[in-house]
Amino acid sequence: MRDLDLTFSALADPTRRKILAMLLEDDMAVTDVAAPFDISLAAISKHLGILSRAGLLSQERRGRVVWCKLEPQSLRDASIWMQGFGQFEPVNLDPFEQFLASEGLIGAPGDAIDD
Amino acid sequence: MRDLDLTFSALADPTRRKILAMLLEDDMAVTDVAAPFDISLAAISKHLGILSRAGLLSQERRGRVVWCKLEPQSLRDASIWMQGFGQFEPVNLDPFEQFLASEGLIGAPGDAIDD
DNA sequence: AGGACGTTCAACCATCGGGTTAAGTGACAC
DNA sequence: GTGTCACTTAACCCGATGGTTGAACGTCCT
Numbered sequence: 001m002r003d004l005d006l007t008f009s010a011l012a013d014p015t016r017r018k019i020l021a022m023l024l025e026d027d028m029a030v031t032d033v034a035a036p037f038d039i040s041l042a043a044i045s046k047h048l049g050i051l052s053r054a055g056l057l058s059q060e061r062r063g064r065v066v067w068c069k070l071e072p073q074s075l076r077d078a079s080i081w082m083q084g085f086g087q088f089e090p091v092n093l094d095p096f097e098q099f100l101a102s103e104g105l106i107g108a109p110g111d112a113i114d115d
Numbered sequence: 116m117r118d119l120d121l122t123f124s125a126l127a128d129p130t131r132r133k134i135l136a137m138l139l140e141d142d143m144a145v146t147d148v149a150a151p152f153d154i155s156l157a158a159i160s161k162h163l164g165i166l167s168r169a170g171l172l173s174q175e176r177r178g179r180v181v182w183c184k185l186e187p188q189s190l191r192d193a194s195i196w197m198q199g200f201g202q203f204e205p206v207n208l209d210p211f212e213q214f215l216a217s218e219g220l221i222g223a224p225g226d227a228i229d230d
Numbered sequence: 231a232g233g234a235c236g237t238t239c240a241a242c243c244a245t246c247g248g249g250t251t252a253a254g255t256g257a258c259a260c
Numbered sequence: 261g262t263g264t265c266a267c268t269t270a271a272c273c274c275g276a277t278g279g280t281t282g283a284a285c286g287t288c289c290t
Contacts, residue, residue: 013247
């Protein structure tokens with residue numbers, strides 16, 4: 001429970017949140033994670049390192065490919081911490097619908113379209 | 116919903132999380148918020164500004180004293196975002212017990228005692 | 231009016247974070 | 261072995277962040 005610093009600062013970056021949302025659909029190789037972004041592969045590698053150190057994803061090398069897998073446990077810890085600040089009823093969107101919401105594709109009309 | 120950047124980066128700092136936990140018990144004046152910390156009042160003022168900009172608290176000037184009040188709505192937004200990554204059942208600790216947990220005073224024995 | 235109190239602002243410093251490019255490593259293909 | 265592919269590391273740049281001190285501002289007291 002003492003990695004809230006790591007967890008929250010990892011989540012503070014929109015690129016990293018988007019990566020997590022991508023991994024929600026399936027495990028991915030580093031190169032494939034990098035594909036939708038306009039930044040260098042090295043930058044993505046750093047982002048993945050940060051997410052990994054925060055426990056938000058795990059990386060497993062298979063041959064020369066490194067597979068990235070979402071690890072929701074740290075998110076769960078952070079979520080528990082948050083729930084101390086109000087009785088937030090669970091929303092129960094299914095993961096894919098939630099992914100869309102995080103993209104701003106559904107939800108309040110004023111929302112921006114990044115993340 | 117598009118201030119997740121602000122919300123998460125505000126939450127990434129242990130001083131600020133502790134401030135939020137303090138405000139969970141009651142509204143406080145800036146000076147009183149600063150009291151338990153070893154850093155300058157100006158630094159606390161900056162932290163409060165960051166929390167305020169993130170929508171995590173509101174500040175109301177009454178006379179010469181500025182009252183700080185917890186605003187859980189942004190936490191709620193962030194919590195909703197998180198719940199897309201797993202079916203996290205709500206934990207339903209009451210707020211004070213949760214505050215203790217965030218202090219490391221209850222919970223897993225290996226936990227550190229900061230935040 | 232003058233002074234003390236509560237808070238913020240301004241200037242500065244050191245460290246961190248996200249980005250770059252270029253070089254390095256390790257596994258597969260020929 | 262040579263080359264290519266999939267990454268990671270190293271060195272660097274620059275803007276953001278967390279801290280400081282000292283001055284400024286607005287409010288209350290006498």
